[in-house]
Amino acid sequence: MDLTLHNVTRPADAGQAFDIGIHGGKIVTMTDAGGLEPGERALHLDGRLVLPGFVETHIHLDKSCILERCSMKGGLTEAIAEVAGLKAAFTEDDVAERAARTLRKCVLNGTTRMRTHVEVDPVIGLRGLNGVKRAIAEFAWAIDVEICVFPQEGLLNNPGTDELMVAALQDGATVVGAAPYTDSDPHGQIDRVFELAREYNVDIDMHLDFGSDASVLDVDHVCRRADEHGWGGRVAVGHVTKFAQMTATRLREVARRLADAGVAATVLPSTDLFLMHRDHDSSLSVPRGVTPLHMMAAEGVNCSLSTNNVLNPFTPFGDCSMIRMANLYANIAQVGQREEMAGCLDMVTARSARLMNLKDYGVEVGAPADVVVIDATDPTMAVAELAQPMYGFKRGRPVFSHALPELHFP
Numbered sequence: 584m585d586l587t588l589h590n591v592t593r594p595a596d597a598g599q600a601f602d603i604g605i606h607g608g609k610i611v612t613m614t615d616a617g618g619l620e621p622g623e624r625a626l627h628l629d630g631r632l633v634l635p636g637f638v639e640t641h642i643h644l645d646k647s648c649i650l651e652r653c654s655m656k657g658g659l660t661e662a663i664a665e666v667a668g669l670k671a672a673f674t675e676d677d678v679a680e681r682a683a684r685t686l687r688k689c690v691l692n693g694t695t696r697m698r699t700h701v702e703v704d705p706v707i708g709l710r711g712l713n714g715v716k717r718a719i720a721e722f723a724w725a726i727d728v729e730i731c732v733f734p735q736e737g738l739l740n741n742p743g744t745d746e747l748m749v750a751a752l753q754d755g756a757t758v759v760g761a762a763p764y765t766d767s768d769p770h771g772q773i774d775r776v777f778e779l780a781r782e783y784n785v786d787i788d789m790h791l792d793f794g795s796d797a798s799v800l801d802v803d804h805v806c807r808r809a810d811e812h813g814w815g816g817r818v819a820v821g822h823v824t825k826f827a828q829m830t831a832t833r834l835r836e837v838a839r840r841l842a843d844a845g846v847a848a849t850v851l852p853s854t855d856l857f858l859m860h861r862d863h864d865s866s867l868s869v870p871r872g873v874t875p876l877h878m879m880a881a882e883g884v885n886c887s888l889s890t891n892n893v894l895n896p897f898t899p900f901g902d903c904s905m906i907r908m909a910n911l912y913a914n915i916a917q918v919g920q921r922e923e924m925a926g927c928l929d930m931v932t933a934r935s936a937r938l939m940n941l942k943d944y945g946v947e948v949g950a951p952a953d954v955v956v957i958d959a960t961d962p963t964m965a966v967a968e969l970a971q972p973m974y975g976f977k978r979g980r981p982v983f984s985h986a987l988p989e990l991h992f993p
Contacts, residue, residue: 584611584622585979588954591633592617593946594928594962601631602940607950610977613948626974630960635944636695636953637905638935641788641821641849641889644682644699644718645711646670647901650894658861662896663765667736670707679721680713685893686722688903690814691983693972694953697728697938698788699920700760703747712751724958725975725982728938731788733760740767745775750782761789765799770804777808778843780817786940788849791820795860796871797828802837806844815845819938821889823848824855826874834875835882842883851891852912854898873915875915877923887935888912888927905931906957907943909966925962952979958987 586605592598595651602619604612612619653665682699689697699719701712712732719728732751734744738761752759761776763769773789780787792800802820809818820841826834841848852873859872876886888908893901909927918924936944943951959970975982 584620585624585950586976587619587622587625588633588956589616589619589625589627590623590630591628591956592630592960594632594634594925594932598630598960603633603732603954605976605979608878608952608980610946610948610950610952626956628956630907630961631973632957632959632965632970633946634693634932634955634957635936635946635950636955637693637931638887638939638941638944639689639694639697639905640819640887640935641851641891641936642685642689642697642699643701644685644715644893645673645678645701646896647685647893647897648681649894650899653896655896655899659858659897660727661970662858662914663735667706673710673714675714675717677899678711679717682718685903686718686726686728690722690725690975692902692904692906693957693975694903694905695726695946695953695955695975695977696936696939696941697726698758699728700731700733700788701751701756703732703744703751704734704741705743705747708823709747709754712755716755724980725977729758731758731760732756733762733790734772735762735765737762737766737923739774748779752779752785756787758786759783760787761791763789763791764793766810769801770829773801773804777812780814781812786817787814788817788819788821789823792825794820795828795870797825797833800825800837802841802846803985806840806846809844809846817940817958818845819847819849821849822851822855823874824859824872827859827870827872831878834878835966838879838882838884841879847885847887848874848876848879849887849889849938850874850912850927851889852915853900853906855892856915857898871915873912875916876912877916877926880926880930880934885934885937886930887938888930889935906965906969906972910969913966921963923971924966927966928962953977
């Protein structure tokens with residue numbers, strides 16, 4: 584056996600401990616704890632949680648790590664405008680270097696799967712896509728990354744963008760995205776994205792209903808199109824900050840509609856909290872602007888939490904820790920019950936993998952040996968205490984290790 588992990592637990596197994604044997608890049612055996620002979624490398628882990636890695640469903644590698652270039656003047660509209668002004672000077676080398684810097688942090692924090700959203704338009708052309716592809720290739724030994732191409736600054740109102748979307752789908756992008764709120768015809772953009780998805784047989788992942796006025800929603804149109812095109816289970820919508828302004832009754836109605844249509848939802852806690860409600864008239868009672876995703880999950884919606892932006896005008900923060908994002912969401916949404924807090928861990932692991940339709944994700948015999956050990960024995964406490972990733976393996980090969988801190992008693 585190349586590698587054996589002794590006395591580990593999985594989040595869903597209620598404390599049942601296992602030994603795991605890994606050989607040839609796959610999990611080849613799982614026995615009750617104590618039932619496996621040590622392999623060539625053996626780790627004895629005292630009941631700690633083993634995961635198939637964190638899954639980042641929504642991150643922007645192409646415009647990460649530009650904080651030092653920014654003035655940080657305002658909210659969403661200002662952030663879009665500032666990046667639009669900066670990206671004209673982005674080179675393929677620049678994008679590749681910054682994307683690699685961000686991927687490194689993701690890998691060190693235990694992320695093994697990712698969907699990155701990459702924008703195209705006549706200003707950036709395909710330089711962002713090509714730079715991100717180079718960074719992905721550099722880190723392919725440690726993380727699997729798929730590209731979602733989308734029009735950040737409009738599609739129908741931005742001549743030349745449609746052709747670039749098509750070119751990207753023919754050259755590496757495997758998901759198609761949208762940002763209807765920046766288009767002169769939001770529903771027209773949604774319709775065109777569904778056409779592209781059908782033509783290239785790819786999943787859809789949209790930035791949607793990003794704002795504070797819940798009286799006007801695009802999600803109804805998305806659900807209709809998902810039904811009409813038979814794309815249920817292949818559509819995700821991200822941000823949906825407008826949902827945070829609904830009554831609980833209305834939110835449940837919308838959630839049931841998404842669940843029926845097979846449309847998943849992603850919330851980006853750090854970005855949504857930072858950008859929303861900057862025009863609120865009282866600095867003492869600003870709404871949080873983060874949709875209570877756990878309430879939607881209770882109605883049958885597949886839900887994920889993700890990072891979105893790292894060190895740029897949309898989010899001037901970010902260490903790429905998914906466990907931190909789960910903890911941040913739990914704080915914002917006032918999640919305190921054990922089961923719901925453990926559910927936040929699911930939203931950065933198993934649920935996220937389902938959103939991306941990953942077929943080979945899991946800690947089970949026959950699965951790829953993509954495993955991350957975290958310093959917790961209980962999924963609730965993993966979120967509550969921001970459990971540190973200790974070891975990571977990709978296809979059975981070591982990726983990272985973090986030594987635990989030690990107290991030096993007198």
